[in-house]
Amino acid sequence: MTGRHRRRPPTADSDRPSRRRLGRGLRRVGLALLLTSALLALARPALAHGGALRGASRDSLAVPTWLFLSTGGGVVGASFLLASFVTDRGFVRAVHDWGGLLPDPGRAVRLVARLLSVVVLAVTVAVGFVGPDTAYRNLAVLVVWVLWWGGYVASTYLVANTWPTLNPWRTLAEPLPSLDRDYPDGWGAWPSVAALLLLIWVEVTAPVADAPSLLAAVIVGYTVATLAGTTVFGVDTWFERVDPIARVFRYYGRVAPFRRTDDGVEFRLPGMALSETRLVTDRSEVAFVVALLWVTTYDGFVGTPLWAGADGNPGIAGVLVGAGVPAVLLYLLVFLVGYAGFLVAYFGAAELARRFGDTYLTRDYLARRFAPSLLAIAAGYQLAHNLATVLTLSPTVLSVAAAPLSPPQNPPLLAGLPAWFGGLELTAVLVGHLVAVWVAHATAFDVFPSRMQAVRSQYGVTLVMVLYTMTSLWIVSQPYAEPPFLGGLYGV
Incomplete structure (x- = not known):
């Protein structure tokens, strides 16, 4: 190779342009954060009056609902407009690639953790069958719904996905x-x-949270199906392709700041791994991401007064069941039709991305690339949906775990969460959407060669995010109402 073609090593002078671009990018992001904070401040009077989630009452909003929801949607829309000013591809890549490596905790730690997890599973099943019949006095119910589904799931997107271990x-x-x-x-x-x-x-329609023995039976059934599946297809194939829990945690783990690699524990800014190209590879995986978003929404919706009724109002469910629609059919239709609606809305957004982006890329390809951004939204809503339950029942878990077969008759609760706590729940929803907007922005600049193509391609996705922000904020802000007719679905 001649000297004419040899690349010169970078120097301090040659690095100045990239530093200037980084500085400009940081100033733009700073402006975006400043304006977004101002919009959040406008929403704070409403956020401060949101209450806890399932099983607890909420205070009514101090501002009109339409203003509260439009403010939340406006925050997401404004974040898209502000992110549009960040058009330096080098800066976008620098944000997503920033991080480092931490030492691996070691095989011994992982081995102990794996053995403990099997012990916890065995104890959960055993206590579910032989422990007290009261839900809040049975350790199996508390382990599954409070420690695992409420607390551990949050750790997979707030810290790291430790589920493979x-x-x-x-x-x-x-x-x-x-x-x-x-x-x-x-x-x-x-x-x-x-x-x-x-x-x-x-989980939504069966009394698994109220009948410990039924919950234990479901766990046993899941165990049998899993072991049968791994026997047929192999362990790696089953947990990589089929097992829904492993896939949920694998996707949530891309939102988390830490991830274990062959070189150690990798650290990145939260959510930045969602822009990787091979995370969602076909239409079925897009459908799984959308399902993850929908199922939490459905769980929250059937606990709102609009559906369940309150203060003499029968709600949608009461009206339709009263008109002769079987309750089991009604819940199933809303579940399936709602999921189909979410799929149509998302693929419609992908089609808008294709048209506004003026590209030869197909709708399915764009749907695959933008789908991971939805995982940040799912994580934020999952946290908002379960945070109050975890905190309220944490003393109950400690009290029952001390004597699982003979727990106290009235285990303690953490009652009276402060008025500002509702703001944490609603902020979790908004932060998840803001991260999703940035990930979609970074993805667009990775996919499209033109800056204007990249910006225009996000119109449809941002519109869907704004609508979903308003929907999820509305659900979280509603007082809890017990979903009606569920006992009749199973003859109890």
């Missing part, structure tokens, strides 16, 4: 023989989509 079903399956049958490529992630929808349907 802690997954007790994987630990049980690995020593078993396997037929190692080929997994049909045409199936994609559709089995995990169906399994996720089934699990959430059971």
Whole structure:
């Protein structure tokens, strides 16, 4: 190679342009954060009066609902406009690539953690069958709904996805023989989509949170199905392609700041790994991401006064069941039609991205690329949906765990969360949407060669995010109402 073609090493002088671009980018981001903070400040009177989630009452909003919801939607819309000023691709890449490596905790720690997870699973099943019948006095119910689904799930997107190590079903399956049958490529992630929808349907409509023995039976059934699946297709294939819980945590783990790699524990800014190209690879995986967004929304919606009724108002469910629609059919139709509506809305946004972006890229390709941004929204709403429950019942868990077979008759509760706590829940929703807007922005600049193409391609996705922001804020701000007719679905 001649000297004419040899690349000169970078110097302080040659690095100044990139530093200037970084400085300009930081100033733009600072302006975006400043203006976004101002918009959040405008919303604060409403946020301060939002209450706790499921099972607790909320105070009414101190401002008109339309103003509260439009302010939340305006925050997301304004964040898109402000992010549009950040057009330096080098700066966008620098933000997403910033991070470092931490030392691996070691095999011994992982081995102990895996053994403990199997013990916890065994104790949960045993206490579910032989422990007290009262839900809040049974450790199995508290472990599943408070420690695991409320607390541990949050750790997968706030800290790191530790489920590959802690997954007790994987630990049980690995020593078993396997037929190692080929997994049909045409199936994609559709089995995990169906399994996720089934699990959430059971969680919402069956009394698994009130009947410890039923919960234990569901866990046993899930264990049998998982071990059978790993025996047929192999452990890696099953937990990579089929198991819905492993997929949920794998996706949530891309929102988290820490991730274990072959070189150690990688640290990045939260949500920045969502822009990677191979996270969502086909339509079935897009459907799973949308399902993850929908199931939490459905769980919240059926607990609102609009659906369940309150103060003499029968609600939508009461009106339709009173008109002769069977309750089981009504809940199922709303569940499936709502999910279909979410899918149509998202693929419609992808089609708008194709048209406004004026590109030869297909709708399905754009849907795959932008889908990971929705995971930040799902994480924010999941946190808002469960945070109050975890805090309120944390003393209950400690009290019952001290004597799981003979717990106190009235376990303690953390009563009276402060008035500002509702602001944390609603802020979690907004922050999740703001991260999603930035990830979509970074994805667009990675996909489209033209800056204006990248900006215009986000119109449809941003519109969907604004609408979903307003919907999720409305659900979180509503007082809880017990979903009606659920006992009759199962004859109890």
